[in-house]
Each structure stands twice: as C-alpha cells, then as structure tokens.
Amino acid sequence: MADPSRHLVLTVDVERYSGRDNVLQWRVQQALPRIMQQAREELGLRPDGWLVQPSGDGQLAILPQGTSERTVVTRLAPTVDRLLREHNHGLAPEARIRLRMGVHEGLVHLDGGNGFPGEAVVTVCRLVDSPQLKAALRRFPDAQVALIVSDRLYQDVVRHYGDLRPEHFLRVTASLPEKSFDAVAWIHLPGENAAAATAEQPVPAATPDQPAPAVAPHQSSAGGQTFQHITAHGPAAFGNGNVVTTYGSADGATPHRP
CATH class of the missing domain: 3.30.70.1230 (Nucleotide cyclase, GGDEF domain)
Structure with a gap:
C-alpha cells in the first residue's frame, strides 16, 4: 500500500x-x-x-x-x-x-x-x-x-x-x-x-425524494413577533450566542418541549 x-x-x-x-x-x-x-x-x-x-x-x-x-x-x-x-x-x-x-x-x-x-x-x-x-x-x-x-x-x-x-x-x-x-x-x-x-424557517426533517413540509407563517402578538420552534446557528443567531433555540406557540398556549 x-x-x-x-x-x-x-x-x-x-x-x-x-x-x-x-x-x-x-x-x-x-x-x-x-x-x-x-x-x-x-x-x-x-x-x-x-x-x-x-x-x-x-x-x-x-x-x-x-x-x-x-x-x-x-x-x-x-x-x-x-x-x-x-x-x-x-x-x-x-x-x-x-x-x-x-x-x-x-x-x-x-x-x-x-x-x-x-x-x-x-x-x-x-x-x-x-x-x-x-x-x-x-x-x-x-x-x-x-x-x-x-x-x-x-x-x-x-x-x-x-x-x-x-x-x-x-x-x-x-x-x-x-x-x-x-x-x-x-x-x-x-x-x-x-x-x-x-x-x-427551521430546516424541515424530510426523507429523500419527499417534499419538504409547509412552514407556518409567523404571527404577531401584542408583545411583538412570536417565533416558533426555531434553531439558528452562526451569523443568523440572535444576540451574542452561537446557537439559539426557542420553543413557543403563537396562541399563548404552554410551549411544547421535546
């Protein structure tokens, strides 16, 4: 070899x-x-x-x-x-x-x-x-x-x-x-x-050759924008961190955490 x-x-x-x-x-x-x-x-x-x-x-x-x-x-x-x-x-x-x-x-x-x-x-x-x-x-x-x-x-x-x-x-x-x-x-x-x-928009989890699932549009509340199930990396991250993950619901219901 x-x-x-x-x-x-x-x-x-x-x-x-x-x-x-x-x-x-x-x-x-x-x-x-x-x-x-x-x-x-x-x-x-x-x-x-x-x-x-x-x-x-x-x-x-x-x-x-x-x-x-x-x-x-x-x-x-x-x-x-x-x-x-x-x-x-x-x-x-x-x-x-x-x-x-x-x-x-x-x-x-x-x-x-x-x-x-x-x-x-x-x-x-x-x-x-x-x-x-x-x-x-x-x-x-x-x-x-x-x-x-x-x-x-x-x-x-x-x-x-x-x-x-x-x-x-x-x-x-x-x-x-x-x-x-x-x-x-x-x-x-x-x-x-x-x-x-x-x-x-989060990266959709999909199998090969299947179309990506639709992503629901963001909704606004009295306090401003509500972001749901978002993971952002690198330059796209909010604040001064490298990774930001938030979970929430637009209707004020208790957030679901996996």
Missing part, C-alpha cells in the same frame, strides 16, 4: 434521480459530465490529474495537488449553478437537474482496488447525503446547486476571502445517525442567503 496524499475531494449528486424514468436518467447521465467539464474549463481548472469516479447520479472527484482551493470552494458552485440554469431553461420540472455539491480535503489513497480509500472521501459523501443539505435545496426552489463545505475549508477559505459572503453560509451539524456520522459544515446556495432564511 502506497502512502496517502492530501487532496481536495469533490462530490456532486443529482436531486431526485431515482424517481425519474429510464429516459430521463439517461439524459441526466449525458448532461452531468458535460456541465461539470464546461465549468472546469471556464474556471481554468485543467482536467489533467482529475480522478473522477462516476456513480450514475453523481460524481466523486479527487483533485490533483496544487488545485486552487479558493477557486473550487468559492467559484465552482456559482458557475455550475449558472450552467444548470441554461440547461434547465424550458425543460419540464421532472427533467431539470439540480445538484448537491460537497467539498472537503484530506488524505486519500490513490491505489485503492475499488475506489479511493480515505476518511476524507467518506466524509464528503456523508456531507452531500445529509438531510440538512437536502432540506436546504428543497427550501430554495430557484437554486440549482446547494453547496456544503467542511468546517475546515470554511475557516481556511471562505472566512478569509471576499469571493462569497461568509454570513450567507448556514452553519449546520450534518448528521446521519444510521451511519454514526456528525460533522460541523457550512451550506451555501448561489444567489441566496441561507443563514437569514433559516433564522425564519
């Missing part, structure tokens, strides 16, 4: 792929590699050294050492979002492509017999499959891409440069209990303020 090397790891997954018929799945598989290749070319990310593992409804890519982390973390998702808007224009809703995208970095073994062994690969796949990211993409129906980056990349790249506004990222704990996985990560949707929207 050769020594591992440190790489950026990228994965993308098509929303609601399994619910499409055979023809639409075929069209997705034709379009996805072309769109990702076009995005790389526009950003000057040379394909030399990219190790891409297709999965039918997505891709896992191990990026060559020396690839610009700043470009991949802050510019790739907006570029893919624009290209998908062009692709989806005029298509029926069931034929449109929307993506979940994850970026992480870490040690990877490039000599695996059936893929790329390494915790970094497992982590980025878990991030993209997390219900928190799926719910964020459902919440913004006009977005074509929902990006999730590991806390390490957010702190090293997003927070220090002005390519994307850090306060528009939503801090979450990406959780897959059945996989014993929990990790702090940050969600961004190009053109949207994920953090501000979540301060008003």
